Amino acid sequence: MDFRLNHEQQLLREQVSEFCKRVIEPKWIEIDDKGEIDREVIERMADIGLFGMTISSEYGGQDGSFLEAAIAAEQLAYHGPALSIAVMYLLQCSWPYMLQRYGFEEAKQELLPKVAAGDAAVGIASTEAHGGSDVASIRVNAVKKDGRTWTISGEKSMVSLPTIIEKMPWGGGWFLIARTGDPALKHRSITDFLFLMKRGGVLTPGVRYKPWTEFARRGLDTSVVNFENAEVDDVYRIGEVNNGFKIAMEGFNLARTMIGAVCVGCAEWLMERAVEWVRTRKVFGKPISAYQGVSFKLAEFASSLEAAKLLSYKAAWTADRYYRDGAGSLGEVAKLGAMAKLRCASLAVDIGEEVMKIYGGASYYKETPIFRAWLAAFSYVVGAEGAENILRLIVAREVIGREFVE
Numbered sequence: 001m002d003f004r005l006n007h008e009q010q011l012l013r014e015q016v017s018e019f020c021k022r023v024i025e026p027k028w029i030e031i032d033d034k035g036e037i038d039r040e041v042i043e044r045m046a047d048i049g050l051f052g053m054t055i056s057s058e059y060g061g062q063d064g065s066f067l068e069a070a071i072a073a074e075q076l077a078y079h080g081p082a083l084s085i086a087v088m089y090l091l092q093c094s095w096p097y098m099l100q101r102y103g104f105e106e107a108k109q110e111l112l113p114k115v116a117a118g119d120a121a122v123g124i125a126s127t128e129a130h131g132g133s134d135v136a137s138i139r140v141n142a143v144k145k146d147g148r149t150w151t152i153s154g155e156k157s158m159v160s161l162p163t164i165i166e167k168m169p170w171g172g173g174w175f176l177i178a179r180t181g182d183p184a185l186k187h188r189s190i191t192d193f194l195f196l197m198k199r200g201g202v203l204t205p206g207v208r209y210k211p212w213t214e215f216a217r218r219g220l221d222t223s224v225v226n227f228e229n230a231e232v233d234d235v236y237r238i239g240e241v242n243n244g245f246k247i248a249m250e251g252f253n254l255a256r257t258m259i260g261a262v263c264v265g266c267a268e269w270l271m272e273r274a275v276e277w278v279r280t281r282k283v284f285g286k287p288i289s290a291y292q293g294v295s296f297k298l299a300e301f302a303s304s305l306e307a308a309k310l311l312s313y314k315a316a317w318t319a320d321r322y323y324r325d326g327a328g329s330l331g332e333v334a335k336l337g338a339m340a341k342l343r344c345a346s347l348a349v350d351i352g353e354e355v356m357k358i359y360g361g362a363s364y365y366k367e368t369p370i371f372r373a374w375l376a377a378f379s380y381v382v383g384a385e386g387a388e389n390i391l392r393l394i395v396a397r398e399v400i401g402r403e404f405v406e
């Protein structure tokens with residue numbers, strides 16, 4: 001077993017790191033303050049192929065593996081630890097891939113090149129206010145109006161990206177999970193659509209959104225989105241009617257795998273800030289690194305970070321093994337993706353909290369940026385792309401057996 005990145009992976013890591021030093025590092029705090037990702041940053045990310053990482057070259061993408069996508073995700077998060085840029089990137093690695101895998105050719109040809117070019121963005125619209133974790137109980141419904149058109153009605157909550165999509169030159173939308181049959185059938189009456197809120201520069205009638213005010217990870221607005229008889233053509237259906245639950249879960253597996261890598265990048269940035277600080281901050285005549293109460297904690301975190309990084313890479317490698325080589329199982333992809341998000345996000349939050357303490361009172365002021373990374377990672381502990389207990393449930397099903405845990 002060789003733990004080193006291969007030549008191409010190392011090259012990719014260096015290229016993305018160089019790019020981030022020039023384009024993202026000088027901007028990330030400003031983006032977090034103003035709550036908006038600059039168009040120029042999006043264009044430059046598209047120029048080096050970041051938005052098409054997992055999209056096939058047939059549709060203008062890079063044909064990249066999930067491991068390569070994870071390597072880039074880690075760099076984007078490390079150099080922009082308020083995470084809005086890294087999260088926008090990870091969404092484009094995950095949900096357009098589901099369209100590529102299960103969508104109709106016409107929809108793929110229309111949208112995927114726009115995503116790769118940075119002219120369109122795709123997010124996920126799953127959560128509803130009555131309980132985001134219980135995806136099988138969603139109420140937003142899709143009704144077939146005629147041979148080709150579906151009408152969508154209802155409300156999704158905490159949906160990321162609407163403002164970004166509205167500002168994109170072409171547009172974009174969400175991987176939308178909708179009820180298409182008897183609610184009593186739960187996960188067996190759910191269908192997925194690519195719902196375009198904006199298409200070819202034109203807004204789709206029947207959609208309204210109201211942004212929430214996030215306290216971190218700003219620049220990626222998260223909104224309540226209301227659909228009132230909003231129409232979507234059957235060509236944007238993803239997968240078979242009433243088979244959408246399984247496909248949506250596959251999308252979450254991939255997004256969680258990418259989140260693992262993003263949280264590793266965020267945690268690495270936090271660790272480096274801590275190491276820098278404890279070496280230079282002198283109290284009682286010595287650098288605080290000389291006190292074991294401080295250094296032992298960092299030693300523990302460094303050990304956990306090493307383990308989290310390996311787990312994150314293994315999750316991405318497991319996804320590649322399944323999707324590219326046709327080996328392994330979807331259960332393994334789900335388990336590793338859930339483990340990666342569970343471990344890496346909570347570690348980034350734990351390190352962030354400790355670094356806040358190590359900085360002392362100085363951390364409590366906006367002039368010290370530690371809080372931005374800490375609270376950004378916190379989004380993944382409170383629920384974004386799956387609450388922690390849901391991740392534990394997925395892991396428990398795979399490890400103990402579904403029949404023993406339900």
Ligand SMILES: Cc1cc2nc3c(=O)[nH]c(=O)nc-3n(C[C@H](O)[C@H](O)[C@H](O)COP(=O)(O)OP(=O)(O)OC[C@H]3O[C@@H](n4cnc5c(N)ncnc54)[C@H](O)[C@@H]3O)c2cc1C
Nearest residue numbers: 124125126127131132133158159160379383384385387389
């Ligand atoms: C910053 C941010 C961005 C987001 N972006 C999006 C987005 O783009 N699209 C989208 O669709 N959603 C998005 N979400 C919503 C996210 O997916 C939900 O928060 C998540 O699915 C959990 O749902 P909930 O918040 O309704 O919590 P609930 O489902 O109400 O859960 C509340 C608590 O109960 C626990 N719980 C629930 N069920 C069980 C169970 N069976 N066993 C044990 N414990 C349980 C959970 O672990 C949690 O602690 C975002 C959330 C955040 C914070």
